[in-house]
Structure formats: structure tokens, C-alpha cells
Amino acid sequence: MKTMTNEAYGQIPDSVLRGLLGSLGDGLILTDLEEKITYINKSAKRILDRTDKQALGHLFSEVCPLVNLKTGRSFQSPLQTALQERRSVGLARNIGILRGEQKEAIYLSATCSPLHLDEGEIVGCAVILRNITHLRRLEVRIEADHVYMRTVFSAAQVGLCVLNDRGAIVDINDAGLETMETTYRESVGKQFGDVFRCENSVEGGCGHGQYCATCPIRHQIETAISTEGYTSQITAAMHSVRRKERIWLRMFFSQAWSEIGKQTIVTMIDVSQRKKREDALEEARERAEAASRTKSQFLANMSHEIRTPINGMNGMIDLTLHTELTEEQRENLTSAKQCSEDLLRIINDILDFSKLDCGKMELESLDFDLHKTLRRVCTVHRKVAKGKGLYFRLPDLKAVPRFITGDPMRFRQILHNLLTNAVKFTNEGGVAVEVKKTYRKDMPVLSIAIHDTGIGMSFAEQKKLFQPFSQVDGSTTRKFGGTGLGLMIVKDLVEAMGGEITAHSAPQCGSNFTFWIPLYEADGEDEESLERSVFINESWNESGNREAQAKAEETDISDIASLLAYCEQRLDDDGGDA
Numbered sequence: 001m002k003t004m005t006n007e008a009y010g011q012i013p014d015s016v017l018r019g020l021l022g023s024l025g026d027g028l029i030l031t032d033l034e035e036k037i038t039y040i041n042k043s044a045k046r047i048l049d050r051t052d053k054q055a056l057g058h059l060f061s062e063v064c065p066l067v068n069l070k071t072g073r074s075f076q077s078p079l080q081t082a083l084q085e086r087r088s089v090g091l092a093r094n095i096g097i098l099r100g101e102q103k104e105a106i107y108l109s110a111t112c113s114p115l116h117l118d119e120g121e122i123v124g125c126a127v128i129l130r131n132i133t134h135l136r137r138l139e140v141r142i143e144a145d146h147v148y149m150r151t152v153f154s155a156a157q158v159g160l161c162v163l164n165d166r167g168a169i170v171d172i173n174d175a176g177l178e179t180m181e182t183t184y185r186e187s188v189g190k191q192f193g194d195v196f197r198c199e200n201s202v203e204g205g206c207g208h209g210q211y212c213a214t215c216p217i218r219h220q221i222e223t224a225i226s227t228e229g230y231t232s233q234i235t236a237a238m239h240s241v242r243r244k245e246r247i248w249l250r251m252f253f254s255q256a257w258s259e260i261g262k263q264t265i266v267t268m269i270d271v272s273q274r275k276k277r278e279d280a281l282e283e284a285r286e287r288a289e290a291a292s293r294t295k296s297q298f299l300a301n302m303s304h305e306i307r308t309p310i311n312g313m314n315g316m317i318d319l320t321l322h323t324e325l326t327e328e329q330r331e332n333l334t335s336a337k338q339c340s341e342d343l344l345r346i347i348n349d350i351l352d353f354s355k356l357d358c359g360k361m362e363l364e365s366l367d368f369d370l371h372k373t374l375r376r377v378c379t380v381h382r383k384v385a386k387g388k389g390l391y392f393r394l395p396d397l398k399a400v401p402r403f404i405t406g407d408p409m410r411f412r413q414i415l416h417n418l419l420t421n422a423v424k425f426t427n428e429g430g431v432a433v434e435v436k437k438t439y440r441k442d443m444p445v446l447s448i449a450i451h452d453t454g455i456g457m458s459f460a461e462q463k464k465l466f467q468p469f470s471q472v473d474g475s476t477t478r479k480f481g482g483t484g485l486g487l488m489i490v491k492d493l494v495e496a497m498g499g500e501i502t503a504h505s506a507p508q509c510g511s512n513f514t515f516w517i518p519l520y521e522a523d524g525e526d527e528e529s530l531e532r533s534v535f536i537n538e539s540w541n542e543s544g545n546r547e548a549q550a551k552a553e554e555t556d557i558s559d560i561a562s563l564l565a566y567c568e569q570r571l572d573d574d575g576g577d578a
Helices: 014-022 042-048 079-085 133-155 174-180 192-196 216-226 272-301 303-321 327-357 370-387 408-424 474-480 486-496 527-532 546-577
Strands: 027-032 037-040 095-099 104-116 122-131 159-163 169-172 232-240 245-258 261-270 366-369 391-393 403-406 430-440 443-452 500-505 511-518
Touching: 027 042, 042 122, 079 104, 079 122, 104 133, 159 174, 169 174, 174 261, 192 216, 216 232, 216 245, 216 261, 245 272, 272 327, 303 327, 327 486, 366 370, 366 408, 370 391, 370 408, 370 430, 403 408, 408 430, 408 443, 408 486, 408 511, 486 500, 486 511
Parallel strands: 391 430
Antiparallel strands: 027 037, 027 122, 095 104, 104 122, 159 169, 159 261, 232 245, 245 261, 366 403, 430 443, 443 511, 500 511
């Protein structure tokens, strides 16, 4: 048997040769034809945890017992194959050794090559070893991460599609296949529109159809491919030949990088059913709004026709009350008039709400006497409050302009509604009205507050205040009556005037309603006229000022006398005709 000498390595001096072999970072083992180790360098001894004594002269398979670390089975040494087939042989994947007493798993990369003399005779084998444990563990971790991500990708309930830099599909998950009604084999390598069988490009291919240039999905894909860091989302309709219907997709576009370069991730959610429901709801909403507008417009147009006969009925009752009647007849007519007025009030609320609801409420812009308006409104409600044993404090108007510009009728309506509620829901104590000029964002405004000591409301009940057809609870409706539209109308009127209304209350602690509207002062009468009809500006105490009350009621009596004279004349005329 021939041994390896310097002839096997040319004419390199032994000292130099051993120095080179010993300094290699990779392990080097030389064997003879019987696979016994004749040389082992430092790196190989470190990798195998062997000494010269444990290695030299021993079989390679004993010094380096190879094992499949994945299965735990022994692995045949590749030296015999290399010698027999006279070629280099490497190790398979997952091959290594169990090193030391702790049986530490060491993954190896090795190449076994026949060792030739110059004349071609094989004298042994050279084995180059490398410890790749760290690399293999990284590979295992990467593989595990890949399996995990693949599982997540496949199990996602939304469609996920990966496109390359040419817009072709390179991967797609199960949900995506279901959305596009295709298979993995039919999808990979094709354009999105071709896989989906878009009717716009089914003949010429995706991008070559008549409407492809305006396709929002294609535009998003092209932009995502060409723009760094691009993300976007759209909801678009696709017309599929396969499904024979329009499909709505909610789509998200983002970018990702891999070993093959930049890729575009497309997330697809089929929202066709939701879109159908939304369209149905929108259609139903439009029908309901149209019906509501028709109803409101009808009621608004019928305003005059409904009010006229009731006003006529009230007028005839008033005239009849001024004739000779028995006590029972007068009582019956008074009750009828009260019922008629209640009915008119309810109808007025409904008609006003309908006008506001359909946008037909038009506000006037007239100059009017604010003081006189407040006096007349407060006088009416003060009488009702007095009848219930309540006090009614009138406002101090010294610092408030007398003449302003606005809609006097709607202004009175706001006051009447608020004061009616204040008196209605107060059984003890009374009502106070506060009026002042103030400023909001440097704009002059008229602020009016109405305070009462009535039943009050909880926080939950206050949330219902300005909603149509609502009162604080059902018992309130039964006890006090009303349509529940008053405060809704007040709120709409105040806001239509450019103002705002707020309410603060607590159970059994009364309520405070405050509203403000822009204040536009107007030119009024001359000073002498103003002095003659000036409103009493002194604050009223709980019992009221009798002299002021007499002056206030004097005007009302004069107005009533004029009405009676007119009625008397009408009766005389009717009698003459008869």
C-alpha cells in the first residue's frame, strides 16, 4: 500500500505545507485507501472535539460518526463512494454529528474528494469540513417563519394576491381563488383581469380592452408598481364573464420586497352583498324622504284650508257668546271654544313642523316694537300663571333696544311655546323672564332666558327635549297634553334665525331655557311717542304691581272694545238684511 508523501502535493516543503493546512479555517482530514485518518488540522479537531491521539490512525467513520439529525438515524460515510466512483461527494441536508458527552447536534457541510498522485493514482481521500450549525438554525427559523406566514396567508378570510413588477400574479391564497372563482394553476403568471375574466378585456386580454385605460383597478396596480411606498384603497366594480354579474370589491394595495424584487400585495374583499344592501337602504331612504316631503308639502299647502274653517268656527262661537244665553249654553260654548282652540293649536304645531320639515318656512324681515311684543306675550301668560297661584316676573328692559328687525310672528311663537311650557309644568312658585343684550364673537345678540320652578327633568329626559313628537315620558303627555312638537319647532325657528337654544334642568328643581338670536336694531318712533307707550321696566315682585298691571290691561280692554264694536256692527247689518 502506498502512503501519501510530498509527491502528492508537488514540491512544496513539508513545513510550509503543514503550516498551510493547519491554518485553514475549514476542517481538513486526510485518509488512506482504508479510510484511516493520516492527517487532521486544528479546525477539524475543534469541529469534531477530537485530539490527534483520538483521530490519527482511526477510521473516519469512528472519528466522525455521521447522523441524520432530523431522523436520528446513522448516515453512511461518503468516503467509500468518493473512492469507488473517483469523484467528489458532499453531505446531504441535515447531516451532522452528536458531539461530546452532551450529544450536541453539530450540522456539517463536507466535501469528500479522492486524492491523486501526479500519475493519477488514488492514494486516499481528502475531507473538507465546516460547522454550519448556526446557519442551519437560521435556516430552520426562516423555514418555520415561512411555514407560519404561508399558513396565515392561506388561512386569511380575505383574498390576498401577490403581483410581480409586470403585474402578473405570482401567488394567491384560497380566499382570493374563491373570490375570483379560479384555481391556483389558472392564476399564477397571468394578469389580474385575465384571471378574473373581466368582460372588458376578455377578448384582447387585460390591458387591451376598450375600457382598460379607465379601469380603476388596473390604474391602482400600475401606480403601485411604479411608485415607491405606495398604499391605497378603492371600492370598484368588476364585470366577470365567469360569474355573469357585477361584483363589488373592496381592494387595498401595498408594496413588499422579496428575493425576486418588488411585489405588489392586493387585498380583496367581496362586498357585493353589502353593496346590494346599501343600495336597497339608500333606495328605501330616498323613497321615505320623498314620501315625507310629499306629506309635508301637502300639509304645508293645506295650511290655509285647514285653519280657515277652525278660525271661522272660533269666530262664530265668540259671536254667539255675546248673545243672550243660559248658563248651561254659555258653559257648553266656552268648552267648545276651548276645545276648538286646543285643536287649532295642535294643527298649527303640525303644520309649522311640516313647513320646517320640507323647507317651506320663510322668515320675514320687519321692524317691530320688541318691548310691546314682550309685553303682550307676557301679559297673556301672566294671567294664566296668576290663575294657578304662581308669580310671574317680567323682564327689565332698560338696557334692551326697543325696535329691532326680524320676524315678529315667529318671535312671538317662540316665546309663547316656551312660556306655555313653563306655566304648564309649574304648580308651585312661578316663572321669570330675563331679556338682555349681549355679544357673541363681537356680534350683538338678543338673549332671552325663561326660568321656572316646575317639575324639572333628568339628564336622560333632556336628551328628548328637541326631538319631534316627544315629551319627557308618556305620563307627561297624558297629564299635560300636547303634540310634543313645540320645542322642536322652537329649536328649528331659533336656528333658522341664526341663533341657538339650550336647556338646563333637574328633577323637582325647575328648568331654565335660554335662547339667543342675532340682534339687528331698527329705527323707531319719536321720543314723545316712545314716552307715551313705554313698557314698564321695573321688575315685578311675586304679587305684581297693581298700577302697572292696570295700565298693561287697559290696552287689552281697548282692543277688545274695538272688536266688540265691530261685531255689533256686523250683527246690525245682518239684522237689516234679514
